[in-house]
Amino acid sequence: MTKSRRAVALVAALALALAALAATAAASGGKVLVWTIQRTENNAENAAVKSFKNASVQIFANDPYKQKLSVSLGSGKGPDVFMNWGGGGLKQYVDAHKVVDLTPYLNADKKWKNRFFANVLQTAAFDGRDYGIPNVGMQPVLLFYNKAVFAKYNLQPPKTWADLLNVVKTLKDNSVTPFILGGQSKWPDLMWEEYLVDRVGGPQAFDAVAAGKKNAWSNPDIIKANTMLQQLVDAGAFGSFESTTYDGTVTATLLGTGKGAMELMGNWEYGAVLQNSPNTIKNNELGWQPFPSVPGGKGNPKDLAGNTSNFYSISSSTKNLASAVKFLKTQVMSPAYIKTLISDGDIPPVKGIQAQLKKSANATFTLYNYNLVQNAPHFQHSWDQVLSPAAASALLTNLDRLLLKQITPQQFSANMNKVK
Amino acid sequence: MQETAGAGKLEQGASPLLALPALVLFALFALVPMGVVVALSFTNYNGISAPTSAGLANWSRFLHDSTTHHAIWLSLEIMLLSWAFQTPLSILLGVFVAGRERYRAVLAAIFFLPLLFSAAAIAVTWKNLLDPNFGLVQNLAHRLHADRFPLDWLGSPSLALYTVVFIISWQFIPFHMLLYQAGARQIPLDVYEAAEIDGAGRSAKFWKITLPLLRNTIVTSSTLIVVGSLTYFDLVFILTGGGPGFATRILPLDMYINGFQANELGYASAISVVLVAAGLGLSMLLIRLTGFGKFRSAYE
Secondary structure, X not given: OHHHHHHHHHHHHHHHHHHHHHHHXXXXXXXXXXXXXXXXXXXXXXXXXXXXXXXXXXXXXXXXXXXXXXXXXXXXXXXXXXXXXXXXXXXXXXXXXXEOOOHHXXXXXXXXXXXXXXXXXXXXXXXXXXXXXXXXXXXXXXXXXXXXXXXXXXXXXXXXHHHHHHHHHHHHHOOOEEEEOOHXXXXXXXXXXXXXXXXXXXXXXXXXXXXXXXXXXXXXXXXXXXXXXXXXXHOOOOOOHHHOOOOOOHHHHHHHOOOEEEEEEEXXXXXXXXXXXXXXXXXXXXXXXXXXXOOOOOOOOOOEXXXXXXXXXXXXXXXXXXXXXXXXXXXXXXXXXXXXXXXXXXXXXXXXXXXXXXXXXXXXXXXXXXXXXXXXXXXXXXXXXXXXXXXXXXXXXXXXXXHOOOOOHHHHHHHHHHOO | OHHHHHHHHXXXXXXXXXXXXHHHXXXXXXXXXXXXXXXXXXXXXXXXXXXXXXXXXXXXXXXXXXXXXXXXXXXXHHHHHHHHHHHHHHHHHHHHHHOOOHHHHHHHHHHHHHHHOOHHHHXXXXXXXXXXXXXXXXXXXXXXXXXXXXXXXXXXXXXXHHHHHHHHHHHHHHHHHXXXXXXXXXXXXXXXXXXXXXXXXXXXHHHHHHHHHOHHHHHHHHHHHHHHHHHOOHHHHHHOOOOXXXXXXXXXXXXXXXXXXXXXXXXXXXXXXXXXXXXHHHHHHHHHHHOHHHOOOOOO
C-alpha cells in the first residue's frame, strides 16, 4: 500500500517535472509569448495569436499586471511582446534598456508606420524613437450630458467657459448636481486638469512639464487653469465628489437617471451608460460634445485629452526578435484585427476605416469619436501615464487637495515643481 | 531507570533543537526581509532597474517630508482614538457577556459576528452603506426628510478619520470583548460573595473587584490595540485610499503609496523601517510600563 502510494507520487512528480521542461522548451522554441490585459473582450488578441500559429497570449487582470510586468522585465524573463500604456511607465523600461527600439523596423516599412494615426503613435515615442505600436482603440475624453435634464431646465450644452458657469448655476439652483465626478478615485479629476490646462495654456504648457523643464508647473497658465477649477468647486459644480468612486456603475447610473446633468469622462462611459441605464441611450437622451472652449486661451478647442491607445512593445530579452516583429507587423491592426476590434466596440487608431465604422453597432457615436481624433491638432495622452509613476502619484494627491481647497493653485505648482 | 533519565531530561528543558524549525522560518521570512528593507532604505530603487546607492537621501527626506510627518501624526491619532474608543466598550461588553445567563450567550454570539468577516468585506459593506448617492444611510435620511443630516462621512476631510476609527472599532471590539469575557470568567465567584457580605453594590463590585482583577487582560488588549493600529491598512485602503486629501493617509498607507504607486521603494523602505521600530519600541515600552513582563498575579 505504502509502496504503491510512493510509486504514484514518484510518477506524479516526474510527470510534473517533464511538463515543466516541456513548457520551458516551448517558450524558447521560437514561439512568441504575448502578455496583455483583460478587456471586455479579448477576441482580437486571441485571433491574432491563433492566426500567427507560432504565438501564445497570456491575459492578466489590469491592476496586478503592472507589478507582474515590472517584476518579470526587471528580472530579464517574461514575455516577448508586452502590452503597456506608453508614456512615463514605458519610458522607465526604455531607460533601463528593457525595450526594443522599433524605429528601424517601422522606417523600413513605411506602409506599416503610416497605417497609424501619428498623434497616437507619439505616446510610445521618446526622443524621436518609436517603442510601441497601438493595439487597442482610442479613448478620447468627452463631455457627456443628459439631454432630458437640459430640456427640462431649458438649457443648451455649454460651448464656452461662460456658458458652462451659467449652466452650473441654473442646475445648482434646481438641486441637480451639475457635474458628476468620481473624486475618490482621483484620476477622474485629472481629466478636468488636462482639458483646462490645454484650453488656457495650449499643449506646450504640459509639454514643458513632461520634458522635465525646471519650474514648468509655475506656468501662469497652469495657475490660471487651477484657479478656474477651484471656482467650479466653489460654485458647487461637482456635488459630493469627495466620496464618489468611479467604478463604471455609479457615475453612469447618476448620469443616466439624471441625478447629475453632465460628466467629463472617457468615451467608454457610453458603454457604461448603455449597460447601467439602457433606456437613456434608447430614448436618445445621452448627449456628448468636446470640452468647451476658453476664449482668449492658447489651446485649440479641437484639442483632445484621453487615452490615445494601449501599446505593444518588444522586450529586449526576447530570443525571438524576428518573429516578434513579424507578429506585430502582420497580426496587430491587420484588417482582421481591426474588424474584430470594431465589432467589439473599439475605435482603432488607424487611417481610412470610416466605411467600416459606419456599419458598426453604435455607428453614430463611434464615427463621432473617430472624426474627432482625426481632426484633433493635439491628442494629449493621460498625464498620469505620461509622467513617471512618482510624479503621477504626487499629481493625483495634489490635485485631490486642490479640489478640496486644502492648497492654493500656487501651492499646487510649488509642490509639483519639487517632484522629480 | 529509563523513567529517571526521562525526568532528568525534562529538568533541563526541551531540547533547543525543537525550536529550530520555527527559528529557521522566522529568520527566513521575518529577519532576512527586515535586513533587506534596511539595506533598501539606503538606495534609489524603482523596482525595475537595479537599486543604486542613495546614501542618506531617503532618511533626510523622511526628516523633511511633511506628508509623511502628517501620516505619523495621523497614525498616533488613530492609535489613541482606537484605544480610547475600543477599551471601555470592550470591557463593558466583555463583563456583560461573562455572565452565565442564556440570553447573554445569545447576545455574545451576535456581538461576535463582525470578527468573522474579512476586513475587505467590512470595508466594502460600510463604504456602500455610507455612499452619498446610493447608500442606506443617505436613503434613510432622505425618507425621514432629514436631507441636511447625512454628512459626507467618508468624503469630508474633517470627518473621514473618525468614520474610519468607528469602523475599525466595529471590527475589533468583538475580539477584545472575547478577551475580557475570558478574563472576567477567571475571577473566582467567592471574591464577589465576600464583597456582597461586606455590603458591596453592583458598581462597587465592578470598580473594586472586576476592573482591578482584569488588569492583565487590559494590558494584553491595550498592547494588541496600540501595536495593531500600526498595521491598519486594508480597511482604510478600501474605504478611502488615504483621502480625501491626506485626511486618512496613515503611515502604512503612506508607505504603500510611495512604494507601489510612486515606485519609490527606497523611500518606502525607510518608512517601513520606522514602522517596524515603532512597533517593537511600543510593545517593549508597554510591557515595561505595566510590569507585564514579571507576570505578577493580579490576585496578590
